[in-house]
Amino acid sequence: MTADGDPQEFTLIAVASELAVRDILLALRSRLSAHGVSDDTCGSVELAMAEALNNIVEHAYAGEQSRDIRLSVSIKPERLCCHVRDGGAPLPDLCLPQGGLPDPSGPRNDLPEGGFGWFLIRALTERVTYERRDGMNHLTLEFLHSGA
Amino acid sequence: MDLQSTYHNDMNIITVAEARIDAAAAIKFKDKMRDATSQGPAHIVLDLSNVTFVDSSGLGAIVAAMKQLNGERRLDLAGLTPDVAKVFRLTRMDTVFVIHDDIIALKMHATG
Numbered sequence: 001m002t003a004d005g006d007p008q009e010f011t012l013i014a015v016a017s018e019l020a021v022r023d024i025l026l027a028l029r030s031r032l033s034a035h036g037v038s039d040d041t042c043g044s045v046e047l048a049m050a051e052a053l054n055n056i057v058e059h060a061y062a063g064e065q066s067r068d069i070r071l072s073v074s075i076k077p078e079r080l081c082c083h084v085r086d087g088g089a090p091l092p093d094l095c096l097p098q099g100g101l102p103d104p105s106g107p108r109n110d111l112p113e114g115g116f117g118w119f120l121i122r123a124l125t126e127r128v129t130y131e132r133r134d135g136m137n138h139l140t141l142e143f144l145h146s147g148a
Numbered sequence: 149m150d151l152q153s154t155y156h157n158d159m160n161i162i163t164v165a166e167a168r169i170d171a172a173a174a175i176k177f178k179d180k181m182r183d184a185t186s187q188g189p190a191h192i193v194l195d196l197s198n199v200t201f202v203d204s205s206g207l208g209a210i211v212a213a214m215k216q217l218n219g220e221r222r223l224d225l226a227g228l229t230p231d232v233a234k235v236f237r238l239t240r241m242d243t244v245f246v247i248h249d250d251i252i253a254l255k256m257h258a259t260g
Contacts, residue, residue: 018172025201043231050203054171104240113212116204116239123238 008035009074014053016061016069016086021053024071028082035075041145045080048124048141051117052084060088060137079126080143090132149176151184156258160188161226161251163195169206177206181213190221195251197227202235211241226251 012027014020025046032042053069061067072083091097099118104111121128127142150165162184169177185192194210196202202210214223226248228236236242248254 018170022168022170022172039230043234046201047203047231047235050170050201054203054205057171101239104244108215111211111215111244113208113215114204116207120204120235120238 008076009072011070011072013068013070015065016057016067016088017065018054018057021050021057021069024053024069025050028071028073031073032075032080037075037080037145041080041143044124045082045141045143048121048143049082049084051121052082052139052141055117056084056086056088056137060086060090062089064088078144078146080145082141082143084137084139084141086137087135088137090137091130094130094132096128096130149173149180151177151180153184153188154255155188156255158189159191159193159258160185161193161195161255161258163197164199167199168201169199169209170201170203171205174205174209178209178212178216181209182216185213185217185221185223190219191224192217192221193224193226193248193251193254195227196225196232197229197251199232200229202232204235204239207235207239207241211244214245222246224248226254 010031012024014024028049029042029046032045056069067087070085074081097118099122101119102112102115121141125141126144129140131138152163152165154161154163166173217223224246228247
């Protein structure tokens with residue numbers, strides 16, 4: 001993983017593996033914290049980005065670990081923007097999934113063990129946008145925060 | 149994935165000794181939980197007080213650990229740190245598990 005950029009904008013790059021995602025999330029959190037972003041917002045960003053990045057590892061690149069994920073972050077006074085770029089498979093129908101909440105009310109054996117990812121991304125962000133451009137996926141997650 | 153079981157009279161408190169139950173750790177966590185819960189008391193409490201981060205894969209693995217328990221066994225949770233509590237609250241999985249706020253009081257009760 002490499003990192004560069006000025007204090008309010010930075011880019012982190014990881015290979016497409018679950019362990020590299022863990023490392024990039026730790027780096028992201030430590031950068032946000034150093035910029036004065038609150039623990040609560042850091043927690044929301046880390047969780048939403050975990051879902052977005054693990055989706056890329058599991059679905060877009062489907063286990064091709066030699067591929068890169070590039071995360072560019074910009075911190076503005078009230079808004080935090082995470083832009084993720086990958087060269088993997090596009091989202092189905094080029095659309096963001098609806099991300100409904102799996103039903104937690106059934107009997108023990110019917111409880112959902114997955115399908116929470118897009119629900120969490122939508123619940124934690126103020127805005128999500130997706131674009132397929134030049135053979136790349138561009139996913140942007142925006143968060144509101146109270147001052148950095 | 150390091151899980152430590154402490155057996156009290158009627159309770160097995162399983163402490164996760166790692167900071168993250170995430171996509172990279174989920175399968176190992178589920179397997180270790182199967183080993184840790186196959187014997188011993190039917191009342192199992194998963195102590196998450198060392199865990200600072202659970203993603204949807206980790207959440208799924210905790211649910212799976214509960215579903216793989218046989219018969220009358222039950223799995224409660226304790227010691228949720230703020231970001232972990234947030235995942236359970238948002239997904240409404242906090243309605244599925246009994247969640248103990250105070251792991252120390254629980255241990256004293258179990259021992260006493």
